[in-house]
Amino acid sequence: MNTALGRGSAMSANVRAMKDALMPVRLHRSNSLRIPWEEAFQDTWGHTPWDFSVWEHWYTKREGFDPTLWFLACEGQQIAGMCLCNYWIGDGFVDTLAVRRPWRRLGLGLALLHQSFGAFYQRQTRTVKLMVDSQNLTGATRLYERAGMHVTQLHYTYEKELRPGKELRTTTVTD
Numbered sequence: 001m002n003t004a005l006g007r008g009s010a011m012s013a014n015v016r017a018m019k020d021a022l023m024p025v026r027l028h029r030s031n032s033l034r035i036p037w038e039e040a041f042q043d044t045w046g047h048t049p050w051d052f053s054v055w056e057h058w059y060t061k062r063e064g065f066d067p068t069l070w071f072l073a074c075e076g077q078q079i080a081g082m083c084l085c086n087y088w089i090g091d092g093f094v095d096t097l098a099v100r101r102p103w104r105r106l107g108l109g110l111a112l113l114h115q116s117f118g119a120f121y122q123r124q125t126r127t128v129k130l131m132v133d134s135q136n137l138t139g140a141t142r143l144y145e146r147a148g149m150h151v152t153q154l155h156y157t158y159e160k161e162l163r164p165g166k167e168l169r170t171t172t173v174t175d
Contacts, residue, residue: 033072036078037096037098043101043173068119071119073103073112081109082097084096093128094116094130099112116128134154138173
């Protein structure tokens with residue numbers, strides 16, 4: 001999905017009201033992000049837990065890592081949600097938008113997206129992209145459409161079971 005940012009499209013009254021709850025990530029706090037990240041993605045189809053070294057490699061140790069494009073929404077000391085962004089092929093890229101279960105459906109995901117759109121806009125970046133499973137169990141696709149994003153590419157995943165076994169991946173949302 002992708003959105004083009006124009007003047008005024010990046011911020012809404014809702015985001016301005018929630019702005020105090022959103023903050024950039026301090027690099028020394030990045031170690032504490034993996035557990036809330038895991039909790040938020042436990043409802044994602046095919047998710048299997050990552051250990052910290054794998055998470056760190058893909059998120060903080062890669063070329064182009066910029067913690068000023070990472071945003072947290074916290075309630076007290078608890079991380080409620082996060083939006084972890086970077087640049088990909090010259091465009092802004094929302095690598096991760098994650099909201100933990102207790103804070104879902106409160107507008108936090110949209111607020112985090114808008115915060116990241118605003119950060120990219122301030123950097124003169126006018127296109128922001130992300131990738132999403134169109135059959136996402138948490139309704140992420142609808143959220144991205146509400147944020148003004150639209151589908152620009154489709155990818156299909158095919159699977160063939162070679163031998164029966166225990167399914168380790170997430171296939172449904174459970175409470």
